[in-house]
Amino acid sequence: xxxxxxxxxxxxxxxxxxxxxxxxxxxxxxxxxxxxxxxxxxxxxxxxxxxxxxxxxxxxxxxxxxxxxxxxxxxxxxxxxxxxxxxxxxxxxxxxxxxxxxxxxxxxxxxxxxxxxxxxxxxxxxxxxxxxxxxxxxxxxxxxxxxxxxxxxxxxxxxxxxxxxxxxxxxxxxxxxxxxxxxxxxxxxxxxxxxxxxxxxxxxxxxxxxxxxxxx
Numbered sequence: 001x002x003x004x005x006x007x008x009x010x011x012x013x014x015x016x017x018x019x020x021x022x023x024x025x026x027x028x029x030x031x032x033x034x035x036x037x038x039x040x041x042x043x044x045x046x047x048x049x050x051x052x053x054x055x056x057x058x059x060x061x062x063x064x065x066x067x068x069x070x071x072x073x074x075x076x077x078x079x080x081x082x083x084x085x086x087x088x089x090x091x092x093x094x095x096x097x098x099x100x101x102x103x104x105x106x107x108x109x110x111x112x113x114x115x116x117x118x119x120x121x122x123x124x125x126x127x128x129x130x131x132x133x134x135x136x137x138x139x140x141x142x143x144x145x146x147x148x149x150x151x152x153x154x155x156x157x158x159x160x161x162x163x164x165x166x167x168x169x170x171x172x173x174x175x176x177x178x179x180x181x182x183x184x185x186x187x188x189x190x191x192x193x194x195x196x197x198x199x200x201x202x203x204x205x206x207x208x209x210x211x212x213x214x215x216x
Contacts, residue, residue: 007060009089013123015053016088018202022046023068023077030072043069061087090119092140102138102147109136123201124162126194128152135172137194141211148214150174150187161188162207165200168192174214186214 011019029042047068051057057065064087071077099111112127125138135152138145152170160169173187188210191197201207 007064007087009087010054010061011084011088012204013088013091013121013198014201014204014207016084016120017199018053019050019065019068019084020081021202022049023071023081026068026071027074027077085118085120088120091122091125092145093119094125094138094145098138098145099136099147102145103136103149106132106134106136106149117195121195122198123204123207124194124198126197128192135170139207139211141208141215146211146215148174148211150214152190152192155192156189158189160191160197160200161210162190163197163200163202164206165191165197167196167200172214176214188213 023046026042026046029039033039033042047065050065050068051062054061064084067080071080094111094114096111099109103109106129108131109129110131114125124140126135128135133151134149136147136149138147140146150173152172155168155170157166158169159165160167168191169189170192171187172190173185175183176186178184190210191200
């Protein structure tokens, strides 16, 4: 008799969103394509793309993804994604103390209400503070929490530099040290709504490029 091994959370939020995207594509294919060979190609293509996210995956973890090839309908997809969330690493718990430590110069900065936010759907935390008229971002960057703040202006429809989604974006500019005593403004267009941005994030590549650009 084999003992049941508890699998620890091993999926990042952006990876979960990538898997979600593949699963939704699969359901769409089953609803619109009749050719069994095409469906087979879509099914195993989605599976391979998911497995490629985890180069050092072990047998028990892969078994979780094997179920992807069985998904055909919306209901199956929703159930699978709900079960998959159990293995998603939640974003670190952010408290008022964390905020004051990350942004020591921002006095009376209030943390937004996170009661209805699922930490497993967060790659980063972002909110606009009306009092200071600034946007605050908290990233889990290379294992440590990093806080960045800046102005966000000119809301328009466009491509977000973090998630690559076509959303309402604003020009985020941070004041970054460029020399011993000199500063420069650096930034890019990012989603105005950070929760939408997180749901669009299916890779860390652009996010990490942005962090490198604007971190102090």
